[in-house]
Amino acid sequence: MSTNQLDKKSQAWSALFSEPMSELVKRYTASVFFDKRLWAADIQGSLAHADMLQAQGLISADDLASIQKGMAQIRAEIEAGSFEWKLDLEDVHLNIEARLTQLVGDAGKRLHTGRSRxxxxxxxxxxxxxxxxxxxxxxxxxxxxxxxxxxxxxxxxxxxxxxxxxxxxxxxxxxxxxxxxxxxxxxxxxxxxxxxxxxxLPLGSAALAGTSYPLDRERVARTLGMVDEAGQPAVCQNxxxxxxxxxxxxxxxxxxxxxxxxxxxxxxxxxxxxxxxxxxxxxxxxxxxxxxxxxxxxxxxxxxxxxxxxxxxxxxxxxxxxxxxxxxxxxxxxxxxxxxxxxxxxxxxxxxxxxxxxxxxxxxxxxxx
CATH class of the missing domain: 1.20.200.10 (Fumarase/aspartase (Central domain))
Known part of the structure; x- marks a missing residue:
């Protein structure tokens, strides 16, 4: 899949619009050049989410392995300074997800199951x-x-x-x-x-009203160390x-x-x-x-x-x-x-x-x- 195709795929809403976003609006609304410092947290959260998806039977063990391998490569690229951050991909999340899909194919797309930006x-x-x-x-x-x-x-x-x-x-x-x-x-x-x-942990709230997928938010919270003083999972309740x-x-x-x-x-x-x-x-x-x-x-x-x-x-x-x-x-x-x-x-x-x-x-x- 080409970079242009990936960029288009990342904007799932684009079919509803009759004209592309202007370059000025892209620059005005993009956050990638300051939120890219969240990359390590983004990878950490994504790996915990993927682990849970596999445990819940929502993705396969092969998908999980591919996601883990792809994320390891992305981490190495970012640490080496060779990762290409793209304005068209708007933020840190879409940049990492697009690169992951480039590296591992459909498994990268399935990572977003049950969650929203x-x-x-x-x-x-x-x-x-x-x-x-x-x-x-x-x-x-x-x-x-x-x-x-x-x-x-x-x-x-x-x-x-x-x-x-x-x-x-x-x-x-x-x-x-x-x-x-x-x-x-x-x-x-x-x-x-x-x-x-x-x-x-807010993950699992999805866009605003949760999801019909059978997520295990407590598992993700434990994986990420988001626990209270008693060691119990600490998740946002609403x-x-x-x-x-x-x-x-x-x-x-x-x-x-x-x-x-x-x-x-x-x-x-x-x-x-x-x-x-x-x-x-x-x-x-x-x-x-x-x-x-x-x-x-x-x-x-x-x-x-x-x-x-x-x-x-x-x-x-x-x-x-x-x-x-x-x-x-x-x-x-x-x-x-x-x-x-x-x-x-x-x-x-x-x-x-x-x-x-x-x-x-x-x-x-x-x-x-």
Whole structure:
């Protein structure tokens, strides 16, 4: 089957239309060039779905083996950078499915039995975000450890404590830093808690109203590790909600916004403490810049930029809330707009945590000041 034939096959609705989609509309509605980062989750979800279809007698063992072999090749191609992502195929799901059908024929078409792109994308985003939350938890721990190390080295250094930015009472510098360790501990707790609601399976909801195929959603949930604290399968109970819910993305972005607010508060203090007016600390040169005409200056660029990026993440939260506020049930194309703010929030948060853990470890305290 040619690529053009595959492209036409991927648009099952095209027979209802009298003219092709314009190139402008293709570019406007396509998501492949940002949602392709979901490829690993898409393959993971598809393999779990295929395993279940075979167990339920909906596809043959040969079909399952072909799908598994084809997906292994697709994974290798993507990891090698040789996979061709096509705008005409609109999104990550159709690109992978079309390539699978090229590789294994009709078995690739049967993979889509009992599912829709609506429940498929909802599953992919949840699987992807679950992994990102786990990574963020590790990065938070690294930042806390760095702060604790500096605090332990400065338990006897006395710092003026402030209220209203007025000198109030003396405190240990270490005690002051441990306040941020507490904030980040709450952030970690929030991530752990919201992960439970992310880790629920919408697959099986199909387009919006389920399917007549005898699917085993619990089997898929177990295969994907979507289980509750008791080890029981965690599946979305209502199909309409399953395909259209983006609460988990909003909740994550809310928790990320609060985490960034804590980063921003720490940034503000580092900026103040490093200024000539205070002179309490110094940051390593690699986190700062100078001035071409004012050589006495050492600018704390990283804390300043983190303070600015906090507004970016909070803006993504507002965008996601606004995205959902007017949507009727069930799935709407609006939801394609959930990914870029979610992806950017994750990227910004992870980069900030990494750099802050390294920067915090290199804080030089000036006890005499």
């Amino acid at each position: 609506n429940d498929q994308v909802a599953t992919d985003v949840r699987l992807w975000l679950r992994g990102e939350i786990d990574e963020i938890g590790v990065l938070l721990t690294e930042l806390q450890k760095a702060l604790v190390d500096v605090a332990e080295q400065n338990t006897d250094v006395i710092l003026p404590g402030f209220t209203h930015l007025q000198v109030a009472q003396p405190v240990a510098f270490g005690h002051h830093l441990l306040a941020y360790v507490e904030m980040f501990a709450r952030d970690a707790e929030r991530m752990i808690d919201l992960r439970k609601r992310v880790n629920r 199909s309409l909600d399953g395909v259209s819910d983006r609460d988990f993305a909003i909740e994550f972005t809310a928790a990320a916004s609060l985490l960034m607010v804590h980063i921003s508060r720490l940034s503000e203090e580092l900026i103040l403490w490093m200024s000539q007016s205070f002179g309490f600390i110094d940051l390593a040169d690699r986190f700062c810049t100078g001035s071409s005409i004012m050589p006495q200056k050492k600018n704390p660029d990283v804390p300043e930029l983190a303070r600015g990026k906090t507004g970016r993440v909070v803006g993504h939260l507002m965008g996601l809330i606004t995205l959902m506020k007017g949507q009727p049930l069930a799935y709407n194309k609006d939801n394609q707009e959930d990914k870029e703010p979610l992806f950017d929030t994750v990227d910004t948060l992870k980069d900030t945590l990494r750099i802050f853990a390294e920067m915090a470890a290199g804080i030089t305290v000036k006890p005499e000041a």
